[in-house]
Amino acid sequence: MTEYGPLKLHVPEPAVRPGGTPDFASVRIPRAGSVARPPVDADAETIRDLAYSIIRVLNRDGEAVGPWAGLLSDEALLAGLRDMMTLRAFDARMLMAQRQGKTSFYMQHMGEEAVSCAFRTALLPGDMNFPTYRQAGLLIAAGHSLVDMMCQIYSNEKDPLKGRQLPVLYSSKEDGFFSVSGNLATQYIQAVGWAMASAIKGDTKIAVAWIGDGSTAESDFHAALVFASTYKAPVVLNIVNNQWAISTFQGIARGGSGTFAARGLGFGIPALRVDGNDYLAVHAVACWAAERARRNLGPTLVEHVTYRVGAHSTSDDPAAYRPKTESDAWPLGDPVIRLRNHLTRRGVWSEDRHRQTEAEIMDTIMAAQREAESHGTLHAGGRPSMRDMFEGVYAKMPPHLRRQRQMAGV
Amino acid sequence: MARKTMIEAIRDAMDVMMGRDDDVVVFGEDVGFFGGVFRATQGLQAKYGTRRCFDTPISELGIVGVAVGMAAYGLRPCVEIQFADYMYPAYDQIVSEAARLRYRSNGQFTCPLVVRMPTGGGIFGGQTHSQSPEALFTHVCGLKTVVPSNPADAKGLLIAAIEDPDPVIFLEPKRLYNGPFDGHHDRPVTPWSNHELGEVPEGHYVVPLGTSAIRREGSALTILAYGSMVHVAMTAAAETGVDAEIIDLRTLLPLDLHAIQASVRKTGRCVIVHEATLTSGFGAELSALVQETCFYHLEAPVVRVAGWDTPYPHAQEWDYFPGPGRVGRALLETMAA
Ligand SMILES: Cc1ncc(C[n+]2csc(CCOP(=O)(O)OP(=O)(O)O)c2C)c(N)n1
Numbered sequence: 131m132t133e134y135g136p137l138k139l140h141v142p143e144p145a146v147r148p149g150g151t152p153d154f155a156s157v158r159i160p161r162a163g164s165v166a167r168p169p170v171d172a173d174a175e176t177i178r179d180l181a182y183s184i185i186r187v188l189n190r191d192g193e194a195v196g197p198w199a200g201l202l203s204d205e206a207l208l209a210g211l212r213d214m215m216t217l218r219a220f221d222a223r224m225l226m227a228q229r230q231g232k233t234s235f236y237m238q239h240m241g242e243e244a245v246s247c248a249f250r251t252a253l254l255p256g257d258m259n260f261p262t263y264r265q266a267g268l269l270i271a272a273g274h275s276l277v278d279m280m281c282q283i284y285s286n287e288k289d290p291l292k293g294r295q296l297p298v299l300y301s302s303k304e305d306g307f308f309s310v311s312g313n314l315a316t317q318y319i320q321a322v323g324w325a326m327a328s329a330i331k332g333d334t335k336i337a338v339a340w341i342g343d344g345s346t347a348e349s350d351f352h353a354a355l356v357f358a359s360t361y362k363a364p365v366v367l368n369i370v371n372n373q374w375a376i377s378t379f380q381g382i383a384r385g386g387s388g389t390f391a392a393r394g395l396g397f398g399i400p401a402l403r404v405d406g407n408d409y410l411a412v413h414a415v416a417c418w419a420a421e422r423a424r425r426n427l428g429p430t431l432v433e434h435v436t437y438r439v440g441a442h443s444t445s446d447d448p449a450a451y452r453p454k455t456e457s458d459a460w461p462l463g464d465p466v467i468r469l470r471n472h473l474t475r476r477g478v479w480s481e482d483r484h485r486q487t488e489a490e491i492m493d494t495i496m497a498a499q500r501e502a503e504s505h506g507t508l509h510a511g512g513r514p515s516m517r518d519m520f521e522g523v524y525a526k527m528p529p530h531l532r533r534q535r536q537m538a539g540v
Numbered sequence: 541m542a543r544k545t546m547i548e549a550i551r552d553a554m555d556v557m558m559g560r561d562d563d564v565v566v567f568g569e570d571v572g573f574f575g576g577v578f579r580a581t582q583g584l585q586a587k588y589g590t591r592r593c594f595d596t597p598i599s600e601l602g603i604v605g606v607a608v609g610m611a612a613y614g615l616r617p618c619v620e621i622q623f624a625d626y627m628y629p630a631y632d633q634i635v636s637e638a639a640r641l642r643y644r645s646n647g648q649f650t651c652p653l654v655v656r657m658p659t660g661g662g663i664f665g666g667q668t669h670s671q672s673p674e675a676l677f678t679h680v681c682g683l684k685t686v687v688p689s690n691p692a693d694a695k696g697l698l699i700a701a702i703e704d705p706d707p708v709i710f711l712e713p714k715r716l717y718n719g720p721f722d723g724h725h726d727r728p729v730t731p732w733s734n735h736e737l738g739e740v741p742e743g744h745y746v747v748p749l750g751t752s753a754i755r756r757e758g759s760a761l762t763i764l765a766y767g768s769m770v771h772v773a774m775t776a777a778a779e780t781g782v783d784a785e786i787i788d789l790r791t792l793l794p795l796d797l798h799a800i801q802a803s804v805r806k807t808g809r810c811v812i813v814h815e816a817t818l819t820s821g822f823g824a825e826l827s828a829l830v831q832e833t834c835f836y837h838l839e840a841p842v843v844r845v846a847g848w849d850t851p852y853p854h855a856q857e858w859d860y861f862p863g864p865g866r867v868g869r870a871l872l873e874t875m876a877a
């Protein structure tokens with residue numbers, strides 16, 4: 131015994147559990163426009179405060195204010211709204227398709243649409259994202275084929291990945307979307323490697339890494355930070371903090387660190403927090419970080435502060451671990467509504483146009499769905515062949531696998 | 541006695557051990573408040589407090605790494621890796637640390653820990669929710685590897701694992717959680733409540749590590765199986781009419797070689813079944829042992845039926861899974877040889 135008495139294990143607890151009243155009082159939300167915009171070559175040491183604040187552009191009245199505003203034209207903003215609405219409608223249809231048994235599994239983006247949709251617009255052809263399962267907006271904003279995405283979800287005969295991969299773990303080299311692994315965090319460090327390769331080859335391409343708040347606990351995240359820091363890799367390191375892993379609140383992964391962004395400071399990596407439900411803010415921060423990478427100034431860590439409104443996946447029911455109304459209490463609002471209000475304020479959008487666009491988008495999605503389903507769904511219609519199962523393990527099929535394929539009779 | 545699902549039996553084992561031994565602690569991703577994504581630890585935090593059952597950050601390396609430290613200190617951690625497919629970040633801690641601590645410190649430090657993980661396919665989980673990595677553990681000196689096939693065994697084996705002085709890898713065939721899956725995915729699932737091995741004794745009991753069980757006595761051929769393949773083998777035997785003796789290995793290491801020998805020497809034929817990929821799978825070890833110890837009794841080559849040597853596919857799940865059709869063909873061919 132010491133004079134201090136017995137030790138006690140500390141286990142973080144969320145502010146509220148199911149049955150309680152949602153409470154985000156501890157989330158400090160700075161006023162829109164209040165956070166400075168440093169030059170892109172600022173020294174990480176001089177902008178440490180950005181790791182503890184939240185960069186916001188859209189205020190409560192739907193105005194774009196402050197030093198991070200003013201980058202996007204009406205047209206670009208209208209396209210952004212369309213992308214987010216498309217992603218939301220896509221999610222709704224695919225969620226329903228999963229419930230109807232047309233596929234095994236789905237993961238939606240509800241509440242987080244701005245993060246991937248807005249970020250994509252800061253990238254150039256040749257840049258590569260290393261996404262998680264919750265960044266389909268990167269594909270949608272790139273104009274990727276919705277039919278192809280659905281065929282992947284259905285694991286049907288037109289699935290570009292031949293039925294081999296779990297739904298939503300897309301891959302599109304063409305659209306700068308690296309094959310998504312089901313293993314969390316593994317790709318964060320690969321993004322750094324991709325970026326280092328671009329530097330080794332003397333190219334101009336950059337890489338973008340993505341990870342969830344929960345997954346930052348994996349060692350791969352920490353390895354990525356040290357390599358990115360050491361080699362000043364041209365990479366943007368994104369953390370999507372949607373407050374929850376599956377059932378564990380962000381405090382379990384964050385521990386005693388004030389914010390996830392602050393993890394970058396110890397590595398000398400400039401670290402910013404951005405309002406992830408603010409399309410304009412995400413876009414502005416993405417441009418800032420991408421420019422740093424392109425100018426060979428090295429990595430930037432970006433924490434997107436957002437909220438996972440839906441269930442973790444179709445295998446999950448959040449009512450077991452958080453209050454049902456928690457998402458309504460989330461102080462940063464809904465990304466679609468916020469951009470819509472801004473466009474209305476700018477005088478380029480109206481209730482009517484919104485409704486009309488919503489209907490148009492739903493038509494497009496339904497047409498894509500009909501086409502995708504004409505090629506089969508997981509348990510009915512056209513499916514990938516058993517031969518496809520044996521192909522692609524190696525560039526050239528080794529004899530033992532050829533024997534097995536013969537045994538299987540295909 | 542009550543009929544329980546395999547999940548309930550596993551939870552019961554942890555509950556019994558946490559009740560008996562204050563040193564037993566349980567943790568992992570989503571394991572605390574929520575009770576695990578498969579609900580194996582449901583209610584344990586409420587009953588024993590956050591000191592004994594808690595949520596961890598998403599770091600498999602971290603989970604097993606702290607478990608090694610705790611076990612060396614004197615606790616008996618029983619940790620969960622959410623899916624066996626996610627154990628790779630923890631592999632270094634398991635292989636280089638947990639497995640060798642006793643040996644390299646000459647017993648000054650030991651590592652009585654259990655790492656539970658759901659394994660196997662059959663739920664359309666694709667390549668990252670379906671793997672059977674048992675051979676990656678049986679190849680490591682210093683580890684014990686357990687694969688239960690039913691609720692009654694699961695409880696007794698898990699209690700034995702928690703009480704064991706050395707690290708035990710406890711692989712739970714997730715397709716068996718709710719019922720004895722016979723391999724016919726297109727037929728309704730029978731629940732454990734209809735199966736005699738769903739009968740789980742109350743309180744503390746052990747199924748000693750290193751003991752197998754004969755699930756079906758027979759004279760024509762021996763089937764060596766474990767986990768979900770035990771039930772598939774039962775179906776294949778019933779459907780082909782081959783009078784197979786089916787041995788449920790239950791623990792792969794230590795292995796009940798006596799039971800294997802006795803059976804193969806009696807039947808003269810042996811078919812080995814596992815869901816894991818064929819090449820360098822645990823079946824290779826079994827096949828070598830049967831050849832070494834039963835050669836003069838064999839009337840046919842030892843045959844292995846296993847998962848194809850590809851990653852576990854999503855759409856082609858049932859083409860991949862070594863179901864009763866493939867096992868049945870192997871039985872008939874071995875009888876004809
Ligand atoms: C290595 C590994 N461990 C565990 C899992 C299981 N798993 C899948 S998603 C998830 C939660 C991830 O949370 P977060 O990183 O916050 O991402 P979010 O789902 O919120 O976008 C877990 C534990 C996994 N896929 N891979």
Ligand SMILES: [Mg+2]
Pocket residue numbers: 342343344370371372373374375438
């Ligand atoms: Mg999260």
